[in-house]
Amino acid sequence: MDFLQLLEMFFSGIWGTIKLFTVALIGALVLGTILAGMRVSPTPVLRFAASTYINVVRNTPLTLVMFFCAFGLPFLDIRFGSTSSFNSFIYATLALTAYTACFVAETLKSGISTIPVGQAEAARAVGLTFGQTLSQVILPQAFRTVIPPLGSVIIALLKNTSIASAFNNRELISAMRNAIEVRGDLVIPLLFGTALAYLILALILGRVFDYLERKLVILR
Amino acid sequence: MSAPTQVLFDEPGPKARRNNIILSIVSAIVLAGLIAFVIWKFADAGQLDSAKWYPFTFSQIQLVLLKGMGATLKVAVVASVLALVVGVVFALLRLSSKRAISVPGTIVLEFFRGVPVLLLIFAMFLIFGNTIGAFWSVVIGLTLYNGMVLAEIIRAGILAVPKGQREAAMAIGLRPGQVMSLVLMPQALRAMMPTIIAQIVVLLKDSALGFIVTYQDLLYQVNLIGREYNNLLPTFLVGAVLFIIINMIVAGIARWLEKRLQRKATAPVGAEGLSAKTAA
Secondary structure: HHHHHHHHHHHHHHHHHHHHHHHHHHHHHHHHHHHHHHHHOOOHHHHHHHHHHHHHHOOHHHHHHHHHHHHHHHOOOOOOOOOHHHHHOOOOOOOOHHHHHHHHHHHHHHHOOOHHHHHHOOOHHOOOOHHHHHHHHHHHHHHHHHHHHHHHHHHHHHHHHHHHHHHHOHHHHHHHHHHHHOOHHHHHHHHHHHHHHHHHHHHHHHHHHHHHHHOOOOOO | HHHHHHHHHOOOOOHHHHHOOOOHHHHHHHHHHHHHHHHHHHHHOOOOOOHHHHHHHHHHHHHHHHHHHHHHHHHHHHHHHHHHHHHHHHHHHOOOHHHHHHHHHHHHHHHHOOOOHHHHHHHHHHHHHHHHHHHHHHHHHHHHHHHHHHHHHHHHHHHHOHHHHHHHHHHHOOHHHHHHHHHHHHHHHHHHHHHHHHHHHHHHHHHHHHHHHHOOHHHHHHHHHHHHHHOOOHHHHHHHHHHHHHHHHHHHHHHHHHHHHHHHHHHOHHHHHHHHHHHO
């Protein structure tokens, strides 16, 4: 196998990682925001449900969550598509979403608590309901203040996509393992190449967050 | 109840209270429905039959699970100790006043911190796996990553120690090494203890990755038992509960320490207490 083929293999791996990352990122942001909203809601049942979920899943290793999704869900006859590779992809993104959402929710909650009390009081004084207060006044500000910690949560998500390689997913690590299988003489360069790919992806994400931070963060 | 939850909504009046009760009941029903759906799915797959849970009464199975748990904990403990050592060393390297030391230290640190732990474990396993085995591959992989994260935490702790401490230590004639080891490091480690323990919880969770390089840890045994007795989900649940309990205990220790430290930092120190302390 020559260099070009290896490179092609790597690029398809990077593409797989990016796909996993993007879908899980969107899912985690949505679910995390909902969980954070539930945690500060006036309904005790919702508060309790969200904090229980966060506490349990946060203390579970991602490997376990993914193990459950990848091996447990087919056992329960929960399938999403006809092909097994698509199923593996959905299981992996489900696990990543369920796991990362907890950290997003925790980060957002700490962001919500930094918003000055007057903001919520003013929102209530003009007659906004809880849902309106949260979605139009508090959350937009909370998102802006938590951009730096949210960035590290999201970079962790990028690195966590590597675990999906153990559960039949095509991404960087599995591309690397395939490449090593055919070119056993290139183990160390291949390892370094993979590391470099992750570093570059993380660097790009870091840059995006630096930019967002400069543009959006409110200094208090 | 913390401040934001009180501020985000008013003290409920009669109408809000009624709405609240309705919403509580509705959400409780929805949640109960979700749980019922999961249980129904489990029962549907035959995973709740007593026969599937029966193997857990065998002492042999219990022993295997405990052995797996022990193997996971062994990795976590050894890696934690090594990671702390690596963390202290790299924190010192980065803080070194000689650029020839601090720049390479920073590069190595950023490299290991930027790649997934799994890649480091794989690298150890693929390069040295034949000589050091799965256990040390996992330990070294975890050590390299978490050591670098701990180094950053410890470095932040050292930089956060008030400047006067260092100046005072130098003024009474301590050598730089003594300033670090006797004055700065103890204070930094104490102040950063909750963060350090939180990182150790992360390490403990990551130790489950050993399963992927066929280290015979808890998850490996769960997989084995589950496939042998065709009761993957019950076994998984038992394993997950074991894992979550251990993690919650360690995370609880971190929270307790944090509270204790806060209490100490904010406790009023009277003249009497101070003199009593110095006398003792």
